[in-house]
Amino acid sequence: MKKVAISACLVGRECRYDGLHNRNDTLLDKLKDCELIEFCPEDNAFGSPRPTMDLVEDGDSIKAISNKTNQDLSFAIEGYAKKFFDNHPDIELFIGKDRSPSCGVCSARVYDTNKDLQRLDGTGLMAQEAKDRGIECFDAEVYLER
Numbered sequence: 001m002k003k004v005a006i007s008a009c010l011v012g013r014e015c016r017y018d019g020l021h022n023r024n025d026t027l028l029d030k031l032k033d034c035e036l037i038e039f040c041p042e043d044n045a046f047g048s049p050r051p052t053m054d055l056v057e058d059g060d061s062i063k064a065i066s067n068k069t070n071q072d073l074s075f076a077i078e079g080y081a082k083k084f085f086d087n088h089p090d091i092e093l094f095i096g097k098d099r100s101p102s103c104g105v106c107s108a109r110v111y112d113t114n115k116d117l118q119r120l121d122g123t124g125l126m127a128q129e130a131k132d133r134g135i136e137c138f139d140a141e142v143y144l145e146r
Protein backbone atom coordinates (compact mmCIF):
# COMPACT_ATOMS: atom_id res chain seq x y z
CA MET A 1 0.00 0.00 0.00
CA LYS A 2 1.39 3.38 -1.04
CA LYS A 3 2.27 5.64 1.91
CA VAL A 4 1.19 9.22 1.44
CA ALA A 5 2.09 12.19 3.63
CA ILE A 6 -0.89 14.56 3.56
CA SER A 7 -1.65 17.91 5.14
CA ALA A 8 -3.89 17.12 8.12
CA CYS A 9 -6.34 19.91 7.30
CA LEU A 10 -7.15 18.11 4.03
CA VAL A 11 -8.41 15.05 5.92
CA GLY A 12 -10.56 17.19 8.19
CA ARG A 13 -8.37 17.98 11.19
CA GLU A 14 -9.14 21.46 12.49
CA CYS A 15 -5.57 22.68 12.39
CA ARG A 16 -5.62 25.64 10.02
CA TYR A 17 -4.41 29.00 11.30
CA ASP A 18 -8.07 29.91 12.02
CA GLY A 19 -8.86 26.61 13.77
CA LEU A 20 -10.89 25.27 10.84
CA HIS A 21 -10.14 22.52 8.29
CA ASN A 22 -9.93 22.09 4.50
CA ARG A 23 -11.37 18.57 4.25
CA ASN A 24 -11.39 17.47 0.63
CA ASP A 25 -13.56 14.39 0.09
CA THR A 26 -12.72 14.21 -3.64
CA LEU A 27 -9.03 14.02 -2.79
CA LEU A 28 -9.61 11.47 -0.02
CA ASP A 29 -11.63 9.29 -2.41
CA LYS A 30 -8.79 9.42 -4.94
CA LEU A 31 -6.38 8.27 -2.19
CA LYS A 32 -8.67 5.57 -0.73
CA ASP A 33 -6.23 2.76 -1.55
CA CYS A 34 -3.30 4.52 0.13
CA GLU A 35 -2.10 4.72 3.71
CA LEU A 36 -2.47 8.37 4.70
CA ILE A 37 0.00 9.81 7.19
CA GLU A 38 -1.18 13.20 8.39
CA PHE A 39 1.09 16.11 9.25
CA CYS A 40 0.77 19.72 10.33
CA PRO A 41 3.99 21.40 11.41
CA GLU A 42 2.30 24.70 12.23
CA ASP A 43 -0.34 23.17 14.54
CA ASN A 44 2.33 21.03 16.18
CA ALA A 45 4.60 24.00 16.89
CA PHE A 46 2.14 26.85 17.47
CA GLY A 47 -1.32 25.33 18.05
CA SER A 48 -4.60 26.31 16.39
CA PRO A 49 -5.83 28.93 15.96
CA ARG A 50 -2.64 30.93 15.54
CA PRO A 51 -1.39 34.10 13.83
CA THR A 52 -0.68 33.80 10.13
CA MET A 53 2.80 33.67 8.65
CA ASP A 54 4.36 34.41 5.30
CA LEU A 55 7.39 33.15 3.44
CA VAL A 56 9.96 35.92 3.21
CA GLU A 57 12.98 35.73 0.91
CA ASP A 58 16.10 37.42 2.20
CA GLY A 59 19.07 36.83 -0.06
CA ASP A 60 19.47 33.09 -0.59
CA SER A 61 17.19 32.02 2.25
CA ILE A 62 13.45 31.77 2.67
CA LYS A 63 12.01 32.04 6.17
CA ALA A 64 8.54 31.71 7.67
CA ILE A 65 7.86 35.04 9.39
CA SER A 66 4.97 35.65 11.80
CA ASN A 67 2.62 38.39 10.64
CA LYS A 68 1.88 39.26 14.27
CA THR A 69 5.33 39.33 15.88
CA ASN A 70 7.66 39.42 12.83
CA GLN A 71 9.47 36.49 14.50
CA ASP A 72 11.24 33.87 12.36
CA LEU A 73 9.27 30.64 12.85
CA SER A 74 11.29 28.55 10.41
CA PHE A 75 13.27 26.53 12.95
CA ALA A 76 10.17 24.87 14.44
CA ILE A 77 8.68 24.01 11.04
CA GLU A 78 11.94 22.71 9.57
CA GLY A 79 12.67 20.69 12.72
CA TYR A 80 9.22 19.10 12.60
CA ALA A 81 9.64 18.28 8.90
CA LYS A 82 13.01 16.58 9.38
CA LYS A 83 11.72 14.52 12.30
CA PHE A 84 8.52 13.59 10.44
CA PHE A 85 10.38 12.26 7.40
CA ASP A 86 13.04 10.56 9.54
CA ASN A 87 10.21 8.74 11.34
CA HIS A 88 8.48 7.86 8.05
CA PRO A 89 11.30 6.98 5.62
CA ASP A 90 8.99 4.96 3.35
CA ILE A 91 6.74 7.86 2.30
CA GLU A 92 6.30 7.76 -1.48
CA LEU A 93 4.06 10.76 -2.07
CA PHE A 94 3.59 14.16 -0.41
CA ILE A 95 0.34 16.10 -0.84
CA GLY A 96 0.36 19.57 0.64
CA LYS A 97 -2.26 22.25 1.12
CA ASP A 98 -2.02 24.76 -1.68
CA ARG A 99 -0.58 28.17 -0.83
CA SER A 100 0.53 27.14 2.66
CA PRO A 101 3.87 28.58 3.83
CA SER A 102 4.60 25.14 5.28
CA CYS A 103 2.92 22.69 2.93
CA GLY A 104 2.47 24.43 -0.42
CA VAL A 105 4.49 22.60 -3.07
CA CYS A 106 4.47 25.14 -5.90
CA SER A 107 1.86 27.72 -4.89
CA ALA A 108 3.11 29.48 -1.75
CA ARG A 109 3.31 33.24 -1.82
CA VAL A 110 6.82 34.59 -1.33
CA TYR A 111 7.46 38.14 -0.16
CA ASP A 112 10.57 40.28 0.15
CA THR A 113 11.72 41.75 3.46
CA ASN A 114 9.42 44.76 2.89
CA LYS A 115 6.48 42.30 2.60
CA ASP A 116 6.03 43.08 -1.10
CA LEU A 117 4.78 40.04 -3.02
CA GLN A 118 7.53 38.63 -5.22
CA ARG A 119 5.98 35.44 -6.62
CA LEU A 120 3.15 32.93 -6.28
CA ASP A 121 5.07 29.73 -7.00
CA GLY A 122 7.07 29.27 -3.82
CA THR A 123 7.60 26.06 -1.88
CA GLY A 124 6.64 25.81 1.78
CA LEU A 125 9.26 24.74 4.30
CA MET A 126 7.86 21.23 4.93
CA ALA A 127 7.26 20.66 1.22
CA GLN A 128 10.86 21.69 0.55
CA GLU A 129 12.11 19.01 2.94
CA ALA A 130 10.02 16.42 1.07
CA LYS A 131 11.42 17.60 -2.26
CA ASP A 132 14.97 17.54 -0.89
CA ARG A 133 14.44 13.89 0.06
CA GLY A 134 13.32 12.99 -3.47
CA ILE A 135 9.67 12.40 -2.56
CA GLU A 136 7.12 12.99 -5.30
CA CYS A 137 5.24 16.17 -4.28
CA PHE A 138 2.00 17.82 -5.31
CA ASP A 139 -0.28 20.59 -4.15
CA ALA A 140 -3.72 19.04 -3.49
CA GLU A 141 -5.35 21.02 -6.32
CA VAL A 142 -2.69 19.89 -8.80
CA TYR A 143 -2.93 16.26 -7.69
CA LEU A 144 -6.68 16.27 -8.31
CA GLU A 145 -6.09 17.43 -11.89
CA ARG A 146 -3.98 14.36 -12.70
